[in-house]
Amino acid sequence: MADALYLGLDGGGTNSRARLTDAAGLVLGEGVAGSSNLTLGVDVAATAIRAATAAALDAAGLDASALGRVRAGLGLAGANVPSLAAAIAAEPFGYAAVAVASDAVAACLGAHGGRDGAILILGTGSQGLALVQGRATAVGGWGFQIGDDGSGAILGRAAVRAAILSIDELAPRSALTRAVMARFHDDPSEAVIWAKSAVARDYARFAPLVFEHRAAGDAVAEALIDEAVAGVGAQLDRLMALGASRIVLVGGLAEPYRPWLPERFAPVLVAAEGDPMDGALALARREAA
Numbered sequence: 081m082a083d084a085l086y087l088g089l090d091g092g093g094t095n096s097r098a099r100l101t102d103a104a105g106l107v108l109g110e111g112v113a114g115s116s117n118l119t120l121g122v123d124v125a126a127t128a129i130r131a132a133t134a135a136a137l138d139a140a141g142l143d144a145s146a147l148g149r150v151r152a153g154l155g156l157a158g159a160n161v162p163s164l165a166a167a168i169a170a171e172p173f174g175y176a177a178v179a180v181a182s183d184a185v186a187a188c189l190g191a192h193g194g195r196d197g198a199i200l201i202l203g204t205g206s207q208g209l210a211l212v213q214g215r216a217t218a219v220g221g222w223g224f225q226i227g228d229d230g231s232g233a234i235l236g237r238a239a240v241r242a243a244i245l246s247i248d249e250l251a252p253r254s255a256l257t258r259a260v261m262a263r264f265h266d267d268p269s270e271a272v273i274w275a276k277s278a279v280a281r282d283y284a285r286f287a288p289l290v291f292e293h294r295a296a297g298d299a300v301a302e303a304l305i306d307e308a309v310a311g312v313g314a315q316l317d318r319l320m321a322l323g324a325s326r327i328v329l330v331g332g333l334a335e336p337y338r339p340w341l342p343e344r345f346a347p348v349l350v351a352a353e354g355d356p357m358d359g360a361l362a363l364a365r366r367e368a369a
Contacts, residue, residue: 084176084368085142085149088360089132091116091125091156092183093204093224093233094281094332098132099357100140100150109142110357111135115281117205118158119223122167125156130173147174153363154178155186155356157205160221179367183356184209185216190359191328191352198324199352200315203331204284206231208315210322219318224280229311232284232333238304239286240275244268246300254300256293260286291336309340316345328352 085108089098096116100108113131115124137146152175159165160182169180184207188199198210200219205228207221224233243260245251247268263286264270274282293301319327327348329337341349 083149084151085146086361086364086368087133087136087150087152087175088186088357088362088364089116089129089152089154089156090183090186090356090360091129091132091154092201092331093117093157094284096128096132097357098129098136099361100136100142101361109136109139111137111139116154116156117280118156118161118164118168120158120279122164122171125158125168126171126173129154129168129171133173144174148176150175151364151368152178153186153360153365153367154180155183155360155363156180157183157221158223159183160207160218177364177367179363181360181363182207182209182218182221184218184221186359186363187330187356188216188328188359189362190354190356191330192326193353194362196324197326197328197350198319198322199328199330200312200319201331202230202232202312202329202333202337204232204281206234206312206315206331208319210319210324212323217322219315219322224283228280230308230315230333230337231280232287233280234283234311235290235304235308235333236283236286238307239290239301240271240283242300242304244271252300254293254298255296256289256298256301256304259289259293287333288336291333294340305340309337309342312337313342313345316341316348320348324348326350330356 208219
């Protein structure tokens with residue numbers, strides 16, 4: 081096993097990040113590729129996983145001939161759906177071994193160093209996960225269409241909707257709504273055409289605009305953030321009810337949300353000890369063991 085390589089891959093709705101280490105844990109290389117969210121399709125996810133793996137190998141000065149030494153841990157959005165997890169695990173990646181879990185499980189393992197705790201992912205999508213006495217319980221994470229409260233996709237979609245409503249004077253206009261419409265050249269018809277094929281990550285690109293305008297005192301942005309914070313707070317409350325006394329916020333929107341969360345959550349919100357790729361590497365090592 082001395083020549084074994086370990087790959088930890090964190091696959092979310094926006095991108096896939098891979099970290100390659102040797103048997104001693106020394107980082108050899110990292111790679112980034114597109115989304116490997118399984119709900120976008122197993123073929124789409126597999127393509128991104130292969131690309132991120134190849135990029136990590138290349139950064140380590142290795143090529144595809146090293147795949148047979150790689151023990152991989154894949155923490156993927158959508159892997160909480162058993163059929164999708166089984167499908168991606170069956171893909172012929174060429175790894176020596178592979179373990180698949182949801183991106184939430186990988187993030188929680190990385191954040192708490194294997195100890196009890198919980199995480200709330202706030203990125204393109206959202207999902208909470210509590211690890212308490214060895215049992216993992218997920219909260220949310222059912223996808224952009226029917227869940228993911230507080231996610232970038234849901235917040236971004238709310239911003240686009242507010243902007244469109246403002247055109248018909250069914251909702252107030254503000255600097256935020258004007259900024260959103262500027263992305264569509266102030267043409268609601270362009271927004272309609274865009275929305276026909278828009279996916280979660282497309283909507284999520286509008287989320288930073290909402291936080292930017294909330295900080296500037298924009299009334300529409302304030303209302304949207306208040307609604308989103310209520311969804312985030314409900315998930316935090318549920319994680320605490322499950323027995324989690326330590327919760328790490330992870331994902332691209334973790335820090336933007338912090339100033340707007342109720343003070344009562346301050347005692348349980350802690351800093352992460354590691355990142356989701358560390359958690360995925362832990363999956364790989366468990367599989368190898």
